[in-house]
Amino acid sequence: MPFDASLDGHRIDRLVHVSLVFMIVLLAVMIGWMVYACLRHGRRHAATCDDGNSHRAKILPLGIAGFVLFIVDGNLLMNSTHDMEQIFWNFPRAEAHPEAVRIEVNAHQWAWDARYPGADGKFNTADDIVVLNDLRVPVNVPILFELSSVDVIHSFYLPSFRTKIDVVPGQLSKLWVQAQKTGEYEIGCAQHCGVNHYKMRGLLTVLPHEEFRDWAQEASAQSARAYDLADRTAHWGWDWK
Numbered sequence: 001m002p003f004d005a006s007l008d009g010h011r012i013d014r015l016v017h018v019s020l021v022f023m024i025v026l027l028a029v030m031i032g033w034m035v036y037a038c039l040r041h042g043r044r045h046a047a048t049c050d051d052g053n054s055h056r057a058k059i060l061p062l063g064i065a066g067f068v069l070f071i072v073d074g075n076l077l078m079n080s081t082h083d084m085e086q087i088f089w090n091f092p093r094a095e096a097h098p099e100a101v102r103i104e105v106n107a108h109q110w111a112w113d114a115r116y117p118g119a120d121g122k123f124n125t126a127d128d129i130v131v132l133n134d135l136r137v138p139v140n141v142p143i144l145f146e147l148s149s150v151d152v153i154h155s156f157y158l159p160s161f162r163t164k165i166d167v168v169p170g171q172l173s174k175l176w177v178q179a180q181k182t183g184e185y186e187i188g189c190a191q192h193c194g195v196n197h198y199k200m201r202g203l204l205t206v207l208p209h210e211e212f213r214d215w216a217q218e219a220s221a222q223s224a225r226a227y228d229l230a231d232r233t234a235h236w237g238w239d240w241k
Ligand SMILES: [Cu+2]
Pocket: 110, 153, 154, 155, 189, 190, 191, 192, 193, 197, 200
């Protein structure tokens, strides 16, 4: 898997790794069982016929399957439910951070438009930072996304943050992440969204705080210079929900 730059991506990796260990154990048990059967049932061992209708022939496989389901899938269910409730869908905790960064993303065939509120903290004003496929965020603070689409279903995918969310026309999707390593990380689209789907790539650059602040000031000033109140297509943002 790609490098994990996020605070909570290790939770996903842990579940993948634990499931992998379970699968290796199950594979070893099954191979051992087959080897045992091959060695035990030779010429000197008389074969017996079992039509599979006995009580034991039903209870044993059901019991084993139930046990495997309970341990392997139960572990996934318990841990993923906990992680979602406490971390990945815990938006109030992310929003409570005083420096949390809010970004609106508008997906379209085949690019990501993104809008930051600028210094006034309000969307759809002249100081908004508006970028295309080139998002920058500060390290070690929560980054909150609200996402929508103008045409088809896309999926905002951050492999180095172990997260993705479908972006659906006519509705808002929410996502939050926190980077703990600076660097450049890929944004992908994880829903096949048309002939140029493969080109729908963006870059999420995680910067130290001062660098992000300088970039935001410069980008906001540039956006303000290009701001045109009469250009309705440029004002695609919405009030933060
Ligand atoms: Cu797409």
